[in-house]
Amino acid sequence: xxxxxxxxxxxxxxxxxxxxxxxxxxxxxxxxxxxxxxxxxxxxxxxxxxxxxxxxxxxxxxxxxxxxxxxxxxxxxxxxxxxxxxxxxxxxxxxxxxxxxxxxxxxxxxxxxxxxxxxxxxxxxxxxxxxxxxxxxxxxxxxxxxxxxxxxxxxxxxxxxxxxxxxxxxxxxxxxxxxxxxxxxxxxxxxxxxxxxxxxxxxx
Amino acid sequence: xxxxxxxxxxxxxxxxxxxxxxxxxxxxxxxxxxxxxxxxxxxxxxxxxxxxxxxxxxxxxxxxxxxxxxxxxxxxxxxxxxxxxxxxxxxxxxxxxxxxxxxxxxxxxxxxxxxxxxxxxxxxxxxxxxxxxxxxxxxxxxxxxxxxxxxxxxxxxxxxxxxxxxxxxxxxxxxxxxxxxxxxxxxxxxxxxxxxxxxxxx
Numbered sequence: 001x002x003x004x005x006x007x008x009x010x011x012x013x014x015x016x017x018x019x020x021x022x023x024x025x026x027x028x029x030x031x032x033x034x035x036x037x038x039x040x041x042x043x044x045x046x047x048x049x050x051x052x053x054x055x056x057x058x059x060x061x062x063x064x065x066x067x068x069x070x071x072x073x074x075x076x077x078x079x080x081x082x083x084x085x086x087x088x089x090x091x092x093x094x095x096x097x098x099x100x101x102x103x104x105x106x107x108x109x110x111x112x113x114x115x116x117x118x119x120x121x122x123x124x125x126x127x128x129x130x131x132x133x134x135x136x137x138x139x140x141x142x143x144x145x146x147x148x149x150x151x152x153x154x155x156x157x158x159x160x161x162x163x164x165x166x167x168x169x170x171x172x173x174x175x176x177x178x179x180x181x182x183x184x185x186x187x188x189x190x191x192x193x194x195x196x197x198x199x200x201x202x203x204x
Numbered sequence: 205x206x207x208x209x210x211x212x213x214x215x216x217x218x219x220x221x222x223x224x225x226x227x228x229x230x231x232x233x234x235x236x237x238x239x240x241x242x243x244x245x246x247x248x249x250x251x252x253x254x255x256x257x258x259x260x261x262x263x264x265x266x267x268x269x270x271x272x273x274x275x276x277x278x279x280x281x282x283x284x285x286x287x288x289x290x291x292x293x294x295x296x297x298x299x300x301x302x303x304x305x306x307x308x309x310x311x312x313x314x315x316x317x318x319x320x321x322x323x324x325x326x327x328x329x330x331x332x333x334x335x336x337x338x339x340x341x342x343x344x345x346x347x348x349x350x351x352x353x354x355x356x357x358x359x360x361x362x363x364x365x366x367x368x369x370x371x372x373x374x375x376x377x378x379x380x381x382x383x384x385x386x387x388x389x390x391x392x393x394x395x396x397x398x399x400x401x402x403x404x405x406x
Contacts, residue, residue: 013324013332021265022258029257030250051261055268062326062389133238151217155239158218161211180210186235193238 001027003070010061024054032078039082039149053078086146132193140189147182269322323387330397331388338365338400352378366399
């Protein structure tokens with residue numbers, strides 16, 4: 001959906017909103033649903049989250065100034081709503097004692113980046129690493145969805161520290177701590193992947 | 205791990221930094237690559253156009269007051285006295301009863317239900333709402349915003365009803381809640397001007 005059409009419908013209101021809601025659904029439901037499903041891990045809850053987001057989008061349509069594209073703005077609304085739901089479900093568990101990475105493992109990760117032509121053995125190992133990562137990542141998303149999803153959003157949309165602070169409604173200091181926790185928790189949930197990388201020296 | 209290290213890790217994870225020397229950067233590069241693969245693998249098949257989903261969304265928008273609600277047809281009840289029933293089933297009686305029921309229900313709905321409003325538009329910093337009872341909505345907004353600590357003044361001039369308010373900076377959760385409940389977007393400059401038009405139910 002084009003942002004100028006969206007803004008016009010917002011100004012006109014009334015019947016224009018109904019048509020615009022349909023357009024929004026057709027344009028963005030699929031992409032938002034995937035994000036919602038990853039965050040909530042429940043198809044019905046994800047569908048409900050996206051529809052709730054579309055309603056909020058219209059309730060706040062006048063605040064959209066057209067400076068950015070429509071989708072990032074809508075995604076931010078969806079993520080706020082997802083965070084609210086995740087906060088209702090989960091408890092913050094500090095994991096200060098879970099330092100997952102040893103010096104040797106750190107060296108190993110350094111090796112990972114060295115580009116080279118993979119041998120068949122390396123290809124098999126990469127698949128193995130990917131499988132370990134997938135399992136750990138799935139568990140991370142399930143058991144600590146807030147931290148895992150913020151990491152996924154960082155990868156998807158390049159969120160900076162300030163974006164995360166805004167999304168979480170936290171101070172800069174608390175956000176830095178949150179990011180640090182993301183890193184620590186990733187090491188815990190993806191420990192097998194880290195260990196494998198250490199043992200074999202290749203995780204790509 | 206220190207704060208600078210985490211910052212570097214975040215920048216590489218976000219794809220903003222191409223650095224490959226530090227441990228944090230190497231770790232973030234590897235994570236970024238694998239998370240991106242996971243995102244593609246997780247993609248669920250979803251219909252682009254789904255009429256049922258659209259109907260559900262439109263109904264939800266009506267429920268939220270974004271769109272006018274559809275009138276529901278009135279049904280006669282079965283627990284009436286025999287004399288009434290005889291009268292009711294006579295052709296003229298049935299017609300009169302149905303008309304009376306519609307008038308009574310419409311009147312009751314008007315009296316008992318809280319005024320529901322629809323956001324019509326926002327132009328030049330003025331939020332325009334539609335309501336069945338503009339003065340009642342104005343009063344409600346004044347009371348709810350005042351209770352949330354906002355300075356509000358209401359007006360009725362030139363046939364228009366509305367309110368002006370200066371919102372606190374930042375907007376408190378209570379005020380935000382009041383505004384969201386009435387579908388009023390939060391103004392960026394903190395100056396809220398709302399005009400309420402009378403809605404004629406179709």
